[in-house]
Amino acid sequence: MEDFYYGRLHPNELIKPNDPEFQKINQKITESMQILKEHFSEEDFKQVEKLFDLLIDSNSLQSSLSFIQGYKIGALMMVEVFNGDSI
Numbered sequence: 525m526e527d528f529y530y531g532r533l534h535p536n537e538l539i540k541p542n543d544p545e546f547q548k549i550n551q552k553i554t555e556s557m558q559i560l561k562e563h564f565s566e567e568d569f570k571q572v573e574k575l576f577d578l579l580i581d582s583n584s585l586q587s588s589l590s591f592i593q594g595y596k597i598g599a600l601m602m603v604e605v606f607n608g609d610s611i
Contacts, residue, residue, distance in 0.1 A: 536587065560572055
């Protein structure tokens with residue numbers, strides 16, 4: 525609770541995916557980026573990197589919004605449970 529209070533709680537940093545599919549996809553991304561780097565000019569590849577950065581930002585925001593929505597749903601369920609309401 526203290527970490528939460530002081531803003532030191534970062535759930536996304538606690539996730540360490542062990543899913544082989546996740547690792548396989550990341551390996552394919554790395555390989556694809558290397559191929560693009562070899563075939564594109566330096567300036568074109570910088571544009572690809574900017575695009576990936578934007579995609580990462582977008583995915584991060586989506587994950588954050590999903591987490592918040594899930595937390596709210598969970599909190600509402602807890603209220604209903606403690607109030608004895610049926611779902």
